[in-house]
Amino acid sequence: RFPRNVQLCVLSFLxxxxxxxxxxxxxxxxxxxxxxxxxxxxxxxxxxxxxxLINKWGSGRISYRRLYRILDEYKNLIGFWRRCGDxxxxxxxxxxxxxxxxxxSYIAGSRVFPSxxxxxxxxxxxxxxxxxxxxxxxxxxxxxxxxxxxxxEEDLIGESGFVENELIRVNVGKNKITYN
Numbered sequence: 001r002f003p004r005n006v007q008l009c010v011l012s013f014l015x016x017x018x019x020x021x022x023x024x025x026x027x028x029x030x031x032x033x034x035x036x037x038x039x040x041x042x043x044x045x046x047x048x049x050x051x052x053l054i055n056k057w058g059s060g061r062i063s064y065r066r067l068y069r070i071l072d073e074y075k076n077l078i079g080f081w082r083r084c085g086d087x088x089x090x091x092x093x094x095x096x097x098x099x100x101x102x103x104x105s106y107i108a109g110s111r112v113f114p115s116x117x118x119x120x121x122x123x124x125x126x127x128x129x130x131x132x133x134x135x136x137x138x139x140x141x142x143x144x145x146x147x148x149x150x151x152x153e154e155d156l157i158g159e160s161g162f163v164e165n166e167l168i169r170v171n172v173g174k175n176k177i178t179y180n
Contacts, residue, residue: 007032012042016068040064044071048102056105061135070133074107077131099125106132131172142167 002010011019011033023033033039041064044054048071057067077100096111109129115122132140144167 004032008036008039008042011039012046014043016043016072034065037064040068044068047071048075051102053104058105058133058137059135062133062137066137067133074131077107077109078102080112098128103130106130129170129172130167139172141170141172143170144168 011022014022019033023029041054044064044067047068048054052071054064054067057071080097080099082097083095096113098109099112100107100109107130108127109131110125110127113124113126115124128144130142134140
């Protein structure tokens with residue numbers, strides 16, 4: 001029989017579906033796979049630890065199993081996106097592409113514009129959306145409608161992690177953003 005820490009290390013390489021299949025083989029393994037915070041922390045850290053600070057999400061008070069699910073969903077946003085489809089605006093005035101990237105305890109969405117002063121290859125990023133999760137597992141999504149808010153380390157205060165009086169709290173769905 002392997003020591004528990006060796007079991008956890010090996011299990012941390014599995015996907016949740018594989019972990020569920022493994023847990024179904026023995027009652028003792030069910031509690032190990034469902035409730036062990038070290039296992040779920042290792043799984044989160046192995047997958048996203050180089051991109052974000054796992055312990056900062058949810059002010060460090062959210063279960064790592066729940067955090068894994070959230071980060072697994074958020075990871076699909078990472079990268080460049082361009083709006084396409086029917087639009088009332090003419091093609092010449094299409095909206096700028098947006099870029100989503102990992103922050104320490106959030107995902108930031110930025111509009112991307114070509115720089116007029118720095119040559120052809122230079123781009124300017126203007127953050128407009130921050131997505132995170134609170135300690136109580138509620139989504140914390142904030143929109144900067146005028147594009148003037150600058151997120152600094154000292155702005156990361158309170159349970160939400162953001163200065164709420166300068167940003168608009170929103171709900172983010174698959175195809176739309178709605179105001180709270």
